[in-house]
Amino acid sequence: MPEILVQYEAEIWQSIGETFIMVGVSIIAAILVGLPVGTLLYLCRKGQLYENHFIFSILNLLVNVTRSFPFLLLVVFLLPFTRMVIGTAMGTAAATVPLSIIAIAHYSRLVEQSLLDVPRGVMEAAVSMGASVREIILKFLYVEARSGLVLGLTTSIISFISYSTIMGVVGGGGIGDFAIRYGYQQFKDDLMMYMIIIMVILVQLIQFTGTTVSRMIDKR
Amino acid sequence: MIILHNVSKNFGQFKAVKSVSLSVHNGEIHGIIGASGAGKSTLLRIMNLLEIPEAGDVEINGKTLTKMRGKDLRQARKSIGMIFQHFNLVANKTVYENVAVSLKLARFPRRQRKGRVMECLQFVGLERFQDKYPAQLSGGQKQRVAIARALANNPQVLLCDEPTSSLDPNTTAEILGVLENVNKSLGVTIVIVSHEMDVIRSICNRVTVMADGEVYDTVSIEPKGIHILDNNPKSFVEQLTKDGDVGHA
Numbered sequence: 095m096p097e098i099l100v101q102y103e104a105e106i107w108q109s110i111g112e113t114f115i116m117v118g119v120s121i122i123a124a125i126l127v128g129l130p131v132g133t134l135l136y137l138c139r140k141g142q143l144y145e146n147h148f149i150f151s152i153l154n155l156l157v158n159v160t161r162s163f164p165f166l167l168l169v170v171f172l173l174p175f176t177r178m179v180i181g182t183a184m185g186t187a188a189a190t191v192p193l194s195i196i197a198i199a200h201y202s203r204l205v206e207q208s209l210l211d212v213p214r215g216v217m218e219a220a221v222s223m224g225a226s227v228r229e230i231i232l233k234f235l236y237v238e239a240r241s242g243l244v245l246g247l248t249t250s251i252i253s254f255i256s257y258s259t260i261m262g263v264v265g266g267g268g269i270g271d272f273a274i275r276y277g278y279q280q281f282k283d284d285l286m287m288y289m290i291i292i293m294v295i296l297v298q299l300i301q302f303t304g305t306t307v308s309r310m311i312d313k314r
Numbered sequence: 315m316i317i318l319h320n321v322s323k324n325f326g327q328f329k330a331v332k333s334v335s336l337s338v339h340n341g342e343i344h345g346i347i348g349a350s351g352a353g354k355s356t357l358l359r360i361m362n363l364l365e366i367p368e369a370g371d372v373e374i375n376g377k378t379l380t381k382m383r384g385k386d387l388r389q390a391r392k393s394i395g396m397i398f399q400h401f402n403l404v405a406n407k408t409v410y411e412n413v414a415v416s417l418k419l420a421r422f423p424r425r426q427r428k429g430r431v432m433e434c435l436q437f438v439g440l441e442r443f444q445d446k447y448p449a450q451l452s453g454g455q456k457q458r459v460a461i462a463r464a465l466a467n468n469p470q471v472l473l474c475d476e477p478t479s480s481l482d483p484n485t486t487a488e489i490l491g492v493l494e495n496v497n498k499s500l501g502v503t504i505v506i507v508s509h510e511m512d513v514i515r516s517i518c519n520r521v522t523v524m525a526d527g528e529v530y531d532t533v534s535i536e537p538k539g540i541h542i543l544d545n546n547p548k549s550f551v552e553q554l555t556k557d558g559d560v561g562h563a
């Protein structure tokens with residue numbers, strides 16, 4: 095192993111751990127909140143099963159506004175909220191707040207798009223069989239859209255990694271922050287390169303896994 | 315017995331179904347024919363409230379569907395099967411799972427589920443295809459799965475929206491044969507919407523003719539029976555030229 099990596103081994107592991115925490119929490123938020131929000135966007139959309147202009151417009155606006163913020167500004171804008179939720183606006187835990195919010199907005203849009211690919215007829219067949227809303231979603235909608243949902247999550251996770259790299263501004267740490275502070279600011283170009291390589295490998299692994307899984311579960 | 319009493323359905327300004335009254339008798343195969351856009355599908359979809367009519371009542375076997383909402387309506391739909399032109403199977407479920415889901419929705423006892431699914435698949439002749447996915451089946455086979463799925467909960471009524479309109483002539487005859495069997499041996503009342511006169515003439519006992527959202531007339535007919543062509547080009551040519559006055563080009 096190159097000497098510089100050995101020298102900074104502890105810090106590197108720590109920064110990788112921070113990235114995993116930030117991205118991990120984002121993924122959880124995306125699934126627990128982004129998936130239902132995306133599903134609501136889909137169901138309430140004009141011409142869909144539970145068309146509801148009011149709910150659709152509100153969610154649509156929230157998602158659009160969140161996504162149109164330059165991410166750095168969103169982080170700053172959310173500082174008071176973060177402080178309220180976490181107790182502090184600095185550190186890895188605090189960094190997960192704006193990351194989760196962008197994660198929800200990001201993934202919900204991709205969820206909505208995947209669900210729009212489900213043929214309307216399948217939904218109608220479900221209704222004609224007497225399925226409840228819950229059954230329609232779980233036994234039909236998600237089953238039929240599952241490969242798109244996985245592919246969307248893959249894309250989202252890769253974006254989350256990218257977003258997490260700037261969380262150094264609030265002391266969130268992570269691989270990106272480490273590369274900037276030690277590599278760039280201390281002129282250790284080789285260290286920065288190694289960090290970039292780690293990120294590239296990480297992204298490749300995620301993309302490969304996502305693509306493989308999505309292909310495996312697609313029987314259409 | 316299905317009774318529609320003055321049902322109307324509008325899409326915005328457009329009146330798709332205009333105060334239609336109609337009754338379908340128990341045990342019959344009732345055809346609905348008419349030009350494209352006449353409102354046939356809308357009328358059929360009103361029968362299980364897939365389209366909720368602005369006015370009028372829908373009654374099936376003494377229950378007024380139009381008075382029901384939520385759970386009661388969902389419960390009622392479980393005894394009304396429906397099949398579609400484009401089959402509408404769940405592509406990510408196997409043939410077996412596609413039929414089983416209908417039983418799960420109806421809380422069919424878990425232990426008897428497998429037996430019931432296989433019974434339905436046998437009825438449509440697809441028991442050996444239980445582990446296949448819809449993408450691996452032909453159009454006719456997909457429609458058979460859809461029929462098995464619709465029959466799983468022993469419905470009293472089967473609604474069919476252009477069930478053969480995306481199938482070739484031979485497969486059409488096969489599917490009509492299955493539907494006739496559903497009617498004869500299971501006693502299921504069938505309503506079949508089609509724009510193809512041949513389809514309607516071959517199996518229906520009574521036919522409602524629709525035009526511009528209204529019922530033009532309902533007539534009783536003697537079903538002509540299903541003519542299965544040999545699956546070869548010669549029989550297609552024979553069929554085309556058998557009326558005499560047409561020759562080869």
Ligand SMILES: Nc1ncnc2c1ncn2[C@@H]1O[C@H](COP(=O)(O)OP(=O)(O)O)[C@@H](O)[C@H]1O
Nearest residue numbers: 325328330348349350351352353354355356357
């Ligand atoms: N969901 C809908 N929204 C708007 N117009 C519709 C809708 N469904 C049907 N229509 C219109 O209602 C008329 C009747 O449709 P339909 O019942 O499908 O006719 P058919 O099955 O006889 O071809 C058509 O003109 C069609 O365009």
Ligand SMILES: [Mg+2]
Nearest residue numbers: 354355356476
């Ligand atoms: Mg139609």
